[in-house]
Amino acid sequence: MFENLSDKLQRSFKNLRGQGTITEENISDALREIRIALLESDVNLAVVDQLIEHIRTRALGSQVATALSPTEQIVKIVNDELVNILGKDTARFQKSSQPPSVILMAGLQGSGKTTTSGKLAQWLKKAGHRPMLVSVDVYRPAAREQLAIVARSINANLYEGKLDSATPGTDDVLRLAKEAKREAANYGCDMLIVDTAGRNHIDSELMDEMSALKKLLNPSEILFVADAMTGQDAVNSAKAFNDRLTITGAVLTKMDGDARGGAALSIRHVTGAPIKFLGTGEKPDAFEPFHPDRIVSRIMGMGDIATLLERAEEKLDKGKAEAFAKKALSGDGFTLEDFRDQLRQIKKMGSMKSILKMLPSVGPFAGMSQAIDNVDEGQFTRVESIINSMTKRERLDHEIINGSRRKRIATGSGTSVQEVNNLLRQYAQMRKVFKTMGSGGGMKMQQRMMSQLQGRQRFGR
């Protein structure tokens, strides 16, 4: 997500390395690099300049500090300042005392309001709510059909309403909203998500409509949906929407691209409202709550282990994983069948790329982010189909797989004998490593790995 910014910051910190103390002189180089990096990440200019000043003041004032090297000090300061802007706590969702709680979605055209509305409904459903969706976008062709299709695909309640007018306008918008709120109450839905038409923040007529919607619905949340690829203009639109509506939070969409997402800092800075969610893909569940500290560590190149663990916890079968570990470490070793199970589990967590992206770009995982581009997602599928083409007996005892069996497996899985050989060799190696670890001889190796991890986990490489 934020690879580019982290790379640049890493580099500017590297340049700072090896110098004893922070001086006005040597810090200005690093600050210039940080400034460019932030600008290239689309953080608004005014925000950048303010940030840089804070960092300078704090860096120069903190000379007395401790055992940290200058690089580490500045990393820490930049880290603190970014966290400071984004806010420290994960935002909570507000609810109204009398259901349904209304969530009003607002934003420019094409920022992803309709897609986000669907994802939000899905997310709320998972959390045990009964959301209802309604689209009051009477302007864009097929906008209401789009939400209807989205709602159907996630099996969520939708208030469709009727729209007869040839030239629909604000009256229809308000009528639909009002009907939907009543409908939600009748159906016992505790949340109503109102998808609105994309509008330009300088279009006063449509901004008036937004105000009228707010007045009518008394929403408990007004979410400003913004595209992560937005540039310097993010402050203008966010400010205009906030001045008019007092937004309660923002959703940053299209975070699965390589946009650096500096807009997050700009929006938060100019509105004071927290970023609440991120849209991270086209599927309905590619949606996650925003965690400022995690994003900052991602910016800084420390990875996003927390999200990775959370996803693992959600998708993986803990019992199965433990059973596998036990078996792998024991004398018998794990079979190809166990191996296939594990593969399937990992696949559930998402693409290999998305997993790799969450690892830190410093320390033992350095270089992983470069490897991302070379990951062949198809490899997983091929390995799985090779194992699928084996008989049960072969899967339980790989040693019986002789030449003719290999040939049959290769044909069956549409791969080559060479690929089957590779898999079997790798499997045998892995099995051995695990067994050694289990038998205690591996304890030393484990310890060595652990100390390496800790040694490199410090900042700045």
Added chain:
Amino acid sequence: MVFSSLFGKRPSEPEKPSESPAPEQPKLSLFDRMKQAVTRTRESLSDSISSVVALTREVDQASLDQLEPRLLAADIGSATTAIIMENLRQRALRTGIESGEQLKQILKAELKQILDGVAHPMQHPATPPEVILMVGVNGTGKTTTTGKLANLYRAQGRSVLLCAADTFRAAAIEQLEVWAQRSDVPVIKTKQGGDPSAALYDALSAAKARSTDVMIADTAGRLHTKTDLMKELDKMRRTCEKLVPGSPHQTFLVMDATTGQNGLQQARLFTEAAHVTGIVLTKLDGTAKGGIVLAIATELKLPVLYAGIGEKIDDLIPFDSAAFIDSLVG
């Protein structure tokens, strides 16, 4: 009409142009419409240049330096801004700029040179159909632009066929159908979830059979980082080439004017995968400046061909660099 939509609704406009209530004047030149659409952009940059120069009567290093952040704030990007600044500096040293007006003129010439240097006349194939692919990331306005483009070509007296090749996004096909109705052009479609190349195949065959002048295919929005989806574009290109040799004749990258520095990466990767021939810059009627096209022109030599300046069907006009720059700088 244009006045009321562009200026009438602006709350912060201190004095609304007190036009006579008959602004029924579609006689405005494209230059003027473009200029009006991006006037807001101009105000800020022009104001800042004036303020920069007001500080020091003579233009010196310091006032040039003060210009730099303003260019950055227009999303032009740090690398391109550095190039522009360096050229300005050279010229300033050579000619000895004395007034803000002069600095403005030089900056304008500099920016215009960047855009015009990569512009080239669009060539139509000798035999129809001319095939145009619309590509871009999600939400930039591909479908809307496709609809408007159909209208524009129709107005030029060319026959148009649309292809709804966005089979992924919900209701994208229905959306394009509405646009097709508005400009009274036929549309070839498949059902949602279908193979976009299949729809394209049908549309190409139909365009050939009917000897339609232009066939425009609206593709699904995709992030340039999704390798598989980018490969799909390549497949669509091959389908075009197979049925109409030499096609697609044009591949338009639709880009949102609010796009920041990521726009450069979008242009890079879409060009790599789909051989983009030009850019359509949409949503220029907001406050966003669209300065990223200068960075794209500098690095990738891609011209901007059309500008989207509103939600109405005729709010797509040929891009006019003079108007764009004029509006940017004032």
